Amino acid sequence: MSYPDPQFSSIAIVDDDDAVRVGLRSLLRSYGYEANAYDSALAFLASGALGDYHCIITDLQMPGMSGIELLERLRRDGNPLPVILMTAFPEAALRKRAFQGGASCFLSKPFEANELLLCLKQASGSHNTTAEE
Template identity: 55%
Template sequence: MTQQIQAGTTAVIAVVDDDESVRTALEGLLRSSGYQARTYCDALAFLDSAGPADTHCLISDIQMPGMSGVELHERLITMGLRIPTILITAFPEAAPRIGTTMPGLIACLPKPFSADQLLECIENALRQ
């Protein structure tokens, strides 16, 4: 089930990253770009919240303690949730083995990435 954005509704973008500075920076960027931002310190915090049901686009770090961003994306698919996902990583060497063949995976961006690059990926995600 893909989350649909109704007319007049602000898109909800969830950020799942164990690095507080990344969460804070992305939250500021998203809010200043007109999105509703919700941040989570790890995959389980996101899964245990109401977030998955309300999220229009997910930005998740790949490498986190506990459940990785890839495992989170796969879990959401198993749950029947098709949330367009942007994976981010400080370890881009992990990205090639992931590829973009996973359903709903929009991009895998190496940190640091430009704000414009991320916002373009979000716009692509919201059009799906």
């Protein structure tokens, strides 16, 4: 089992699907991460907890504000927090926009736990880099 770097151990999960939030939170906690979940990007931003996290894992398509819109807002505000985007609809144009916007990783649902852990390792090593396609 791989344990998180203590400097990169707190993760926000943003997804409108309750089952995904619960499942991801349980998975991350089983690997030693601190994880809190939010049912929308707007709820996450309104929480005032942005500074409490080392990484955000967010769904791409959500009502109100999409995961890409959340990523773009963070970057406009000068926030380099690593963002991992996940989607059940991995269109090439969205993938390209995500990486151009500064996403650390792009996961297609469903994904294996080791894929997520690899994304977290990648994100922890580079807080403001763009992954190559």
